[in-house]
Amino acid sequence: MYTLYWSHNSASIVSHYCLEEAGAPYDLILVDMAQEAHKKPDFLKVNPAGKLPALKLPDGSIISECAAITLLIADRFPQSGLAPAADDPKRGAFLMWLFHLNNTLQPAMLRYYYPDRITTEAAGTGAVQEKAKEEIAMLWSRIDDHLAKSGPYLLGNTFSAADPLLYMLSTWQECCPDLYKRFLSVRRHAEKVRARPAIARVAELNEVGPVAA
Ligand SMILES: N[C@@H](CCC(=O)N[C@@H](CS)C(=O)NCC(=O)O)C(=O)O
Structure with missing residues (x-):
């Protein structure tokens, strides 16, 4: 199971789009940016940078950065066609x-x-x-x-x-x-x-x- 830390209309939405497009199993934890929840200790333990998105992987490790999350989802769910394969001309x-x-x-x-x-x-x-x-x-x-x-x-x-x-x-x-x-x-x-x-x-x-x- 993947867990996406998200807030309405923040940069987390692109990770969310990719999880859904990939058909990945995931749940969501709301980090309400309007309430500054991304700067509170609970979330800083998840991502010390205090930024969204962050994604917990099935092994419990956590990654941040939109491009990294996007690529990881695409690579782990190749059947979704979200990324051309390494040897694809595209x-x-x-x-x-x-x-x-x-x-x-x-x-x-x-x-x-x-x-x-x-x-x-x-x-x-x-x-x-x-x-x-x-x-x-x-x-x-x-x-x-x-x-x-x-x-x-x-x-x-x-x-x-x-x-x-x-x-x-x-x-x-x-x-x-x-x-x-x-x-x-x-x-x-x-x-x-x-x-x-x-x-x-x-x-x-x-x-x-x-x-x-
Ligand atoms: N380089 C990061 C930037 C993420 C980012 O800036 N996210 C915004 C949400 S739209 C954020 O958390 N801002 C809070 C802040 O910078 O304090 C990425 O691509 O994930």
Whole structure:
């Protein structure tokens, strides 16, 4: 049994999507971020970084980091087709997108959402957010171009575990207002991913509604 530590609409949702898509046996422990439960001693014993998601594996060990959890689930449930096999021609592009989203786009978003962690100047947080917004829009524009030319999924017609990560990030729109109006191929991707039954079940639990422009 896998145990996902989660909170509504946090980064845990991508691990949740992948567990559901994989048909993995799992249960959930709510760590309510609205109540700061992720900074309380009980959760810090699970993940000393105080961040979600965290996943307890059947052997009792715990891992964190979205990309690591995504890849682990994909590799442990190969029949789900969530990741191209190691020798598949699409494996490189799969890894590239997974790490690009987690290492480049997501951190730019975190700079927007936590600007006080980037500067010691209280008056400088607005400028940090403005710069992050610029970078985020540029990154979405590149992703949109890729999806327009080579979509509808990141790997063309092949759905992979990188797609729920992209979808999750596309729902975080405060840092990129009107994302689905500005980037129509991202919107088409979001609609396609959200329509998958496993994704829809998890989205409903997390209260992520159908894609709205
Ligand atoms: N690099 C981590 C980032 C995770 C992350 O920042 N999660 C957010 C939830 S959306 C969080 O726990 N934030 C609380 C904090 O940073 O204090 C990952 O990919 O899992």
